[in-house]
Amino acid sequence: MDPKNGSSLTGFxxxxxxxxxQLERVLFVVLLIFYLLTLLGNTSIIALSRLDPHLQxxxxxxxxxxxxxxxxYTTSTVPQLLVHLRGADKSISFAACVAQLFVSxxxxxxxxxxxxxxxxxxxxxxxxxxxxxxxxxxRLCALMASASWFIGFANSSLQTVLTxxxxxxxxxxxxxxLCEVPPLLKLACVDTTVNESELFFVGVIILLIPVALIxxxxxxxxxxxxxxxxxxxQRKAFGTCGSHLTVVSLFYGTAxxxxxxxxxxxxxxxxxxxxxxYTIVTPMVNPFIYTLRNKDVTGAMRKVFCGGYDSR
Numbered sequence: 001m002d003p004k005n006g007s008s009l010t011g012f013x014x015x016x017x018x019x020x021x022q023l024e025r026v027l028f029v030v031l032l033i034f035y036l037l038t039l040l041g042n043t044s045i046i047a048l049s050r051l052d053p054h055l056q057x058x059x060x061x062x063x064x065x066x067x068x069x070x071x072x073y074t075t076s077t078v079p080q081l082l083v084h085l086r087g088a089d090k091s092i093s094f095a096a097c098v099a100q101l102f103v104s105x106x107x108x109x110x111x112x113x114x115x116x117x118x119x120x121x122x123x124x125x126x127x128x129x130x131x132x133x134x135x136x137x138x139r140l141c142a143l144m145a146s147a148s149w150f151i152g153f154a155n156s157s158l159q160t161v162l163t164x165x166x167x168x169x170x171x172x173x174x175x176x177x178l179c180e181v182p183p184l185l186k187l188a189c190v191d192t193t194v195n196e197s198e199l200f201f202v203g204v205i206i207l208l209i210p211v212a213l214i215x216x217x218x219x220x221x222x223x224x225x226x227x228x229x230x231x232x233x234q235r236k237a238f239g240t241c242g243s244h245l246t247v248v249s250l251f252y253g254t255a256x257x258x259x260x261x262x263x264x265x266x267x268x269x270x271x272x273x274x275x276x277x278y279t280i281v282t283p284m285v286n287p288f289i290y291t292l293r294n295k296d297v298t299g300a301m302r303k304v305f306c307g308g309y310d311s312r
Contacts, residue, residue: 011093016177028085034284035078041287042067052300058136070283073107097179102160110152116210117144123217127224175268203259254278
C-alpha cells in the first residue's frame, strides 16, 4: 500500500461534523461522558468476572471478551474524535488511518461472531442444563472465543488491503469522522463495483450467518423456556436472554445498515450518526443492559463496595 496512492503525504482529512460547529461542541461533551461510562462499565464487568468465583462461568467469560473488545473498539476511535471535535486540525496520517480501519474492522467483525457464540452458550444453558458444564467446558469456550478473534482478524486484513489498493488520485478528504470502508471507497477515482460487491458478500457472511445462528438458537430457547413450569424460572431465563437479544438488535441493526445497503442509497450524514451509535453508544450501554437485571452481577458489585471478598 503506497501512501502516495492513497493520500497526500500528510495523510487524510476527516471532515466529520466540521460543517456544524455548534453540534461539535455538544457532541464533545456527550461523547466524553459516554466514553468515560464505557470505560467504567466494561472495566467493571472484566474486574468482577475475575474477582467473583460465582461469575467464572462460560457466560461471563464471553461477556468479559465482549467488554474487552468494546473497550478496545471505542478507544481506537473516540479519543481521536474528541480531539478533532475540539480543534481545527482534522488531519490523520496515512498510517494512522490504515491502523484505525484495520482495528475497527477487526473488532467489529469479532463482535459479530462473538455474539453468535454467546447465543450458543445461552442455548446450551437453557436447553441442555444438565449437560451444560460438559458441553461448554473451558477448552471449548477458549477455542470459540479464539476463533471469533481470528475470523475478525482475517476479515479485517482482507478488507484493509483491498480498500487501500484502490487508487484515490490524491483525494484525501474523507466525509466521515473515522476511517471506514464506505466513505474511503467514495474517494476512489476508479470504478469500485468489485470492491463493493466483495464487501457486501463478506458482510453477508460475517453479519447474517451469526444472525441466523442466533435466530435458530433463540427459537429453540423460547420453546424450552415455555416448558418451564416455574414462573420465576421463566423470568430468569428470559431475563438473561433478553439482555443478549437487546445487545444483538442494537449492534446488528446498525452494522447491517452501514455495510449491507447499496452504495447509491448510502447517506453520509446518516452513516456518520449510525457509526456514532455502534462506535460509542452500543459499547457504553452493553454493560448496563447485562447488569441492570442481573442479580449475580449486582450481588458481586455489593460485595466489592460493602466488604470485599472472602478468598476462600
